[in-house]
Amino acid sequence: MYVLLGLVGSTAIALTSRPVAVHIFKIPPALEESAVIAVRIGSLGFLISMIMSVVSGVIQAIGRFDVLNRIGIVLGSLQIGLTVVLLWLGFSLKEVILSNVIVQAIGVYVMWVAALRILPYLAHPVWDKRYVTTLVKFGGFVSISNIVGPILLNIEKLFLTSLRSVASLTYYSVPFGLTDRLTVIRSSFSSVLFPVFSSQQGSNDAQVNGELHERSTLYLFFLSVFFVLFFVFLGREFLTAWIGGNFAFNSTRILKVLALAGLVNALAVPSFNALQGLNKPFLPALFHVIETVLYVPAAYFLIFRYGGTGAA
Numbered sequence: 001m002y003v004l005l006g007l008v009g010s011t012a013i014a015l016t017s018r019p020v021a022v023h024i025f026k027i028p029p030a031l032e033e034s035a036v037i038a039v040r041i042g043s044l045g046f047l048i049s050m051i052m053s054v055v056s057g058v059i060q061a062i063g064r065f066d067v068l069n070r071i072g073i074v075l076g077s078l079q080i081g082l083t084v085v086l087l088w089l090g091f092s093l094k095e096v097i098l099s100n101v102i103v104q105a106i107g108v109y110v111m112w113v114a115a116l117r118i119l120p121y122l123a124h125p126v127w128d129k130r131y132v133t134t135l136v137k138f139g140g141f142v143s144i145s146n147i148v149g150p151i152l153l154n155i156e157k158l159f160l161t162s163l164r165s166v167a168s169l170t171y172y173s174v175p176f177g178l179t180d181r182l183t184v185i186r187s188s189f190s191s192v193l194f195p196v197f198s199s200q201q202g203s204n205d206a207q208v209n210g211e212l213h214e215r216s217t218l219y220l221f222f223l224s225v226f227f228v229l230f231f232v233f234l235g236r237e238f239l240t241a242w243i244g245g246n247f248a249f250n251s252t253r254i255l256k257v258l259a260l261a262g263l264v265n266a267l268a269v270p271s272f273n274a275l276q277g278l279n280k281p282f283l284p285a286l287f288h289v290i291e292t293v294l295y296v297p298a299a300y301f302l303i304f305r306y307g308g309t310g311a312a
Helices: 002-015 017-024 029-061 065-088 093-118 132-163 166-181 183-199 206-242 245-267 269-277 282-311
Strands: none
Touching (some): 002 017, 017 029, 017 132, 029 065, 029 093, 065 093, 132 166, 166 206, 166 282, 183 206, 183 245, 183 269, 206 245, 206 269, 245 269, 245 282
């Protein structure tokens, strides 16, 4: 099922690459062809990431985070190292994206082998219609959240380039990239919390669930707030030292707003995982749909008026 969904998504991305590059991102003519090729190569990454989510989900579900972490460290280091080497050798965006896709594919293979070693019977899947209704019902609501999530995460970039300029996207993307790196904290919690809340289904132990929810929220707050305070109070100095004064002038306010927004988003993770893990996936899906309806026009208006700060 995920392969089919991935193929549909990858095909859609590849077929719309040129109009997106020209009309939405407004790529300069000299860079248009490179951008189109880069997007088409990257579309393969969508298919691979869909398969990756299934294979890694198996390993997460049985709590073997030691295996996931070892694989993740190696793949992440390889991906960053290849990017640096290719840029140093003078290669362009196309080659960098291709290397990332190749590393993703290697990751799927390694995780697949690891999953089969841990659970050998997965090598011989069988169809069991007793579980189909449950999986489709639960997966349908989860899919709504998974489809809406990337829209909420990325649509402001499309608005920014269509209403402003590619340069404004650069001033926004660097602070966004910095704060996005902090999501590794909440993602790590999310990977663990969902299986734990799922294991509590039917136990009716409200005290255990409540304590887990409260403690994980507090842990996320204390782990994230240091970075948020650093970006809020020392963001300009950091950007100036790293990239330069002109860039810091255009991006500091964006960085501060995104840092605060990231903290709010992180604190929602335990609640999100609790609702899904305790078999109430329709509630996050409903909230995401309502959020999208409110967010899209608000983002368009704020970006139209305030540019990158409005996007943040």
